Amino acid sequence: MAETSLLDRSRTVAGPGYNRWLVPPAALAIHLAIGQAYAFSVFKKPMGALISGNVDQPDALDWTPGQLAVIFSIAIVLLGLSAAVFGKWLERVGPRKAMLASALCFGGGFLIASLGVHLHNIWLVYFGYGFVGGIGLGIGYISPVSTLIKWFPDRPGVATGMAIMGFGGGAMIGSPLAVALMAYFKDSAPMGVAPTFITMGLVYLLFMMFGVFTIRVPAEGWKPEGYVPNAQQSALITTANVDxxxxxxxxxxxxxxxxxxxxxxxxxxxxxxxxxxxxxxxxxxxxxxxxxxxxxxxxxxxxxxxxxxxxxxxxxxxxxxxxxxxxxxxxxxxxxxxxxxxxxxxxxxxxxxxxxxxxxxxxxxxxxxxxxxxxxxxxxxxxxxxxxxxxxxxxxxxxxxxxxxxxxxxxxxxxxxxxxxxxxxxxxxxxxxxxxxxxxxxxxxxxxxxxxxxHAKTADQPAPAPVPVAAGVR
Known part of the structure; x- marks a missing residue:
């Protein structure tokens, strides 16, 4: 079947004359959203007082700080694991599909977690924000970075800094947003947490869609005008590739x-x-x-x-x-x-x-x-x-x-x-x-x-010698 889907990698290849500086905003849209994970601590006290309604005097049935700390730990563990597991899939299908998967998992994780809060079921929160949301974190973290590096071979540090700066700044948006929403919803639900999760899940999902549909990858063989590979003359900078x-x-x-x-x-x-x-x-x-x-x-x-x-x-x-x-x-x-x-x-x-x-x-x-x-x-x-x-x-x-x-x-x-x-x-x-x-x-x-x-085999060189698993190399 021909690749005609809007999500296919072939539909994201930039045409001649495309301005590569249009790509960083797409990357930032993803990282500013998933960077909310750094602000999760603002939910700890409210989520620890869902039964009592008093953060200073929690009920015996309220979730303990230890139980709530596990949520963030699961999310960070899944960030690394999902990035490792889905990395090759990302390179194969392209950033658009990967970023959409990230958006659905990250936004969906909030929605599942909101049900867990509503039912006061900590395991649903673990599964939603921790497991599903953590997968969204991992895929979302690596997909814009990989694309930006390909667009900025002459300035890879600038490229990765632009994207990952967004992850560091996500808490500066997510923290006040969560606090404001919980204050707004406090009269309609215990501590306002469940409707806040629903709202943030939908807002982040829509915000990440901007990145999904504006991301572009460079055409095969593209390079910036005047770019000379390995211009820094460093022995560590290779012109080859390793899978x-x-x-x-x-x-x-x-x-x-x-x-x-x-x-x-x-x-x-x-x-x-x-x-x-x-x-x-x-x-x-x-x-x-x-x-x-x-x-x-x-x-x-x-x-x-x-x-x-x-x-x-x-x-x-x-x-x-x-x-x-x-x-x-x-x-x-x-x-x-x-x-x-x-x-x-x-x-x-x-x-x-x-x-x-x-x-x-x-x-x-x-x-x-x-x-x-x-x-x-x-x-x-x-x-x-x-x-x-x-x-x-x-x-x-x-x-x-x-x-x-x-x-x-x-x-x-x-x-x-x-x-x-x-x-x-x-x-x-x-x-x-x-x-x-x-x-x-x-x-x-x-x-x-x-x-x-x-090094991977290229069209103009023979295949490299087989690589033993425990080879001693420099």
């Missing part, structure tokens, strides 16, 4: 897996500790009566960190086009180690301004790590199946999304169990995170060019 199945057999893939996992786990250390750390370290007893950091000021600090998380995604990934991907990650890890080790000292000495500055820089590099990794993959493995390879690498994010909170909470609780309070209670957390960055730094140092035996 996803061979990519995971290379040591380079697993070194970058460690790089991403360590960067994300350490960043979660700041995200998990930010609000309580700044309040505990800069309390009235430490700063003087009436001069301590209040809960409202701590919330503003968390918002500031989110802003730097967003801005860092574009700034650092764009800078990597000039600096190179490997040197950029050396900055992330080298500067990060110093700052993580310094933060407890700044907290202990009540240096509030320097504490805030150091934390903001850390979060900018946390976001930058997400945005730079697709360009790093493109340098090493080419563009042929970079979306599929990126999807498989995101299992590192899933791992960090579970490992990070567990590690941080365990370390923090063990300190408090020893009656260690204030800034001192967080020292072990930050020193451990600095140690993880040392592991990431070593992994990044070991990254070299991919051996030619892994």
């Amino acid at each position: 996803a199945d061979n990519a995971i057999k290379t040591p380079q893939f697993w070194l970058l897996w460690v790089v991403l996992c360590m960067n994300v786990t350490a960043g979660i250390g700041v995200l998990e500790s930010a609000s309580p750390l700044i309040q505990d370290s800069f309390s009235d007893s430490a700063m003087g009566a009436g001069k301590g950091v209040t809960a409202a000021a701590a919330a503003g600090f968390v918002g500031l960190l989110s802003l730097f998380n967003l801005l860092g995604r574009f700034f650092w990934s764009s800078a990597s086009d000039k600096l190179g991907r490997k040197p950029t990650y050396m900055i992330y890890f080298g500067l990060g180690i110093a700052l993580y080790a310094l933060v407890p000292t700044l907290a202990g000495s009540a240096s509030l301004t320097l504490f805030v500055v150091a934390s903001c820089v850390i979060m900018s590099m946390y976001g930058g790590g997400f945005a730079t990794i697709p360009a790093y993959l493109r340098d090493l493995f080419g563009t042929m199946q970079v979306g599929a390879i990126h999807g498989r690498l995101l299992t590192a994010w899933s791992t960090a999304g579970v490992l990070g909170p567990l590690l941080v909470n365990y370390l923090r609780d063990s300190q408090k169990a020893q009656n260690i309070t204030g800034a001192a209670a967080y020292q072990t957390v930050f020193y451990t995170m600095a140690g993880l960055l040392v592991v990431g730094l070593i992994a990044n140092l070991l990254v070299t060019a991919v051996n030619e035996r892994y």
Whole structure:
């Protein structure tokens, strides 16, 4: 049957003279929507008081914070798993079908979760927002990135920064939207949560449709005017391609897996500790009566960190086009180690301004790590199946999304169990995170060019030698 569907890849190929700068808005439409996942915490207290109707005095039948925390964990795990599973499918069918699947899953996840809230069935919420919505997160996360890299071979860092910046900024839209909707619906449903989920599911579905029907892929062989492949003269930037199945057999893939996992786990250390750390370290007893950091000021600090998380995604990934991907990650890890080790000292000495500055820089590099990794993959493995390879690498994010909170909470609780309070209670957390960055730094140092035996066959060269699963390559 001829491919005539509006969703087919052939219907998304851009014609001659198409302006590639029309593609980033389509990518942003997807990432700004699915980035709402970072704002899920605004639902925790309302969802924990559906029976009692009082967030300060929950009923025995209300969902506990532990039960609600599982929702986000499932979503992040499914993000990585679905990106890994559906990556090759995305490369085959094109971004339009993939982005539509993402929109249906992400929007549909809200609708299923709303039924779970209405029936007070936590398993339906797990299935809806966590499982179905998590699949939408994974497919939606990789589909615009893969397309943008193909449109911007001369500036892959800028390209990935534009898309992934949207994911970091999604919470800045999703959080106030959710709060406003729950306030509007509070008289019609318990805490206004169920109708808020329905409304947000439909709004995000429609918003993502803009990206679905405006996305375009470049024609075969297209390149920007004046573009010379490998113009940066870096040994790490290949003009060949490696398919996803061979990519995971290379040591380079697993070194970058460690790089991403360590960067994300350490960043979660700041995200998990930010609000309580700044309040505990800069309390009235430490700063003087009436001069301590209040809960409202701590919330503003968390918002500031989110802003730097967003801005860092574009700034650092764009800078990597000039600096190179490997040197950029050396900055992330080298500067990060110093700052993580310094933060407890700044907290202990009540240096509030320097504490805030150091934390903001850390979060900018946390976001930058997400945005730079697709360009790093493109340098090493080419563009042929970079979306599929990126999807498989995101299992590192899933791992960090579970490992990070567990590690941080365990370390923090063990300190408090020893009656260690204030800034001192967080020292072990930050020193451990600095140690993880040392592991990431070593992994990044070991990254070299991919051996030619892994390169895909092209029309003008013979097939590469068979690749053994455990081959030792440089």
